[in-house]
Amino acid sequence: MAVQYKNAQVFNGHEFVKTDFTVEDGYFKNVGKNSNTDQSVDLTGRFVTPGLINAHTHMTIPADPFYWTSRPQNTVSKTVLAMQNLKEALSVGVTYVRDVGSTDNVDLTLMKLNLPDLPGIVGSGRALSMTGGHGSNKSGNPDDGTLEVDGVDGVRQGARTVLKEGARNVKLMATGGVSSPGETPFDVQLSEEEMHAAVVEAHHKGFPTAAHAQGTEGIKNAVRAGIDSVEHAIFMDDEAVELMKEHGTFVVPTLVAPRAIYENPDHLPDFMVKKARQVAKAHLTSIRKIVKAGIPVAMGTDAGTPYNTFGHWVVNELKMYLDAGMTPEQVLNSATTVAAKLLRVDDYVGKVDNEFEANFVVLDKNPFDDFSAFEQAVAVYRKGRRVVNRLDVK
Numbered sequence: 001m002a003v004q005y006k007n008a009q010v011f012n013g014h015e016f017v018k019t020d021f022t023v024e025d026g027y028f029k030n031v032g033k034n035s036n037t038d039q040s041v042d043l044t045g046r047f048v049t050p051g052l053i054n055a056h057t058h059m060t061i062p063a064d065p066f067y068w069t070s071r072p073q074n075t076v077s078k079t080v081l082a083m084q085n086l087k088e089a090l091s092v093g094v095t096y097v098r099d100v101g102s103t104d105n106v107d108l109t110l111m112k113l114n115l116p117d118l119p120g121i122v123g124s125g126r127a128l129s130m131t132g133g134h135g136s137n138k139s140g141n142p143d144d145g146t147l148e149v150d151g152v153d154g155v156r157q158g159a160r161t162v163l164k165e166g167a168r169n170v171k172l173m174a175t176g177g178v179s180s181p182g183e184t185p186f187d188v189q190l191s192e193e194e195m196h197a198a199v200v201e202a203h204h205k206g207f208p209t210a211a212h213a214q215g216t217e218g219i220k221n222a223v224r225a226g227i228d229s230v231e232h233a234i235f236m237d238d239e240a241v242e243l244m245k246e247h248g249t250f251v252v253p254t255l256v257a258p259r260a261i262y263e264n265p266d267h268l269p270d271f272m273v274k275k276a277r278q279v280a281k282a283h284l285t286s287i288r289k290i291v292k293a294g295i296p297v298a299m300g301t302d303a304g305t306p307y308n309t310f311g312h313w314v315v316n317e318l319k320m321y322l323d324a325g326m327t328p329e330q331v332l333n334s335a336t337t338v339a340a341k342l343l344r345v346d347d348y349v350g351k352v353d354n355e356f357e358a359n360f361v362v363l364d365k366n367p368f369d370d371f372s373a374f375e376q377a378v379a380v381y382r383k384g385r386r387v388v389n390r391l392d393v394k
Contacts, residue, residue, distance in 0.1 A: 008043035026383035051095025051359030053339035056300025095359035127171040159198035175218030185214030195225035236286035252300035299335035328368040358384040
């Protein structure tokens with residue numbers, strides 16, 4: 001059945017413009033045109049955006065540090081958690097995610113199932129970490145979420161392994177981080193040469209790569225290796241900025257990840273809270289440099305890290321981009337067209353346009369006035385199916 005949506009103010013990548021569009025078989029049709037349909041919905045006074053994309057999530061990690069206290073940890077329970085997290089993402093208009101480190105390959109399984117009431121997924125499966133590196137496999141369990149690799153040949157084999165398992169993105173650990181004990185963001189881990197081997201393998205398959213890179217030298221190693229996106233980018237210097245411009249590197253800031261930690265210190269280890277507070281100012285300063293230089297920013301939150309839920313913190317991330325110097329237009333594009341391009345799904349996701357997936361959000365208020373609109377009166381559609389309705393629309 002075809003449904004025409006009339007009189008909406010639709011974001012076209014630059015501004016909101018009054019536009020009619022039709023949804024049929026899960027795709028946009030006749031955008032900007034009147035059409036004869038079985039049903040029509042009047043959206044006068046409402047604002048429509050493409051569905052948002054969160055380019056940095058961990059769906060099998062609970063933001064609640066006490067989540068596993070009374071629950072068994074196995075593939076079934078982790079899948080239940082992932083589905084709960086993804087449904088929460090939908091509640092604020094996120095209709096696509098990239099998962100950059102999942103246990104038990106739950107992200108890859110859900111990606112293949114492509115369930116209609118969940119966001120679309122670009123899965124990475126296991127992240128590649130040096131032996132003992134960030135997020136490394138401490139349990140020895142092959143389903144623990146990381147694949148430990150060393151040397152160029154080892155990393156190449158690791159990339160081939162996760163691609164064989166179905167990954168559509170390869171995640172690499174270039175530095176230490178905030179949430180792991182015994183390391184700092186400045187620890188250089190996988191080398192430029194090692195990461196380049198993985199980049200080559202992913203690009204042979206037409207898939208992107210992402211590097212957890214917080215410290216300056218690790219960021220530069222990742223960029224020189226040809227990585228598609230640097231995740232976090234906490235400590236940038238001018239050379240790193242110029243390298244990114246030269247290589248066309250994207251940045252996924254995850255500004256809210258340390259903030260969610262230091263704003264909730266009571267039940268977290270002191271080392272984690274201390275590091276989160278230490279990096280916060282430098283993090284925002286670095287993203288301001290990136291924005292000023294015109295480096296493409298794709299929205300990502302690191303959802304699943306402590307207290308960093310899949311819903312509310314998305315809105316906080318968008319607001320923090322304004323603090324980093326982005327315009328409302330740039331902020332919304334970071335979560336739609338720019339993120340879609342990074343994930344290599346931009347030929348069918350990220351726009352309200354003909355033959356694109358009908359992933360869209362109906363808002364009661366203009367988000368350019370306040371991005372909290374995504375938490376308020378909204379209706380969310382995934383491939384034309386209404387999956388969230390806090391508005392009186394059909």
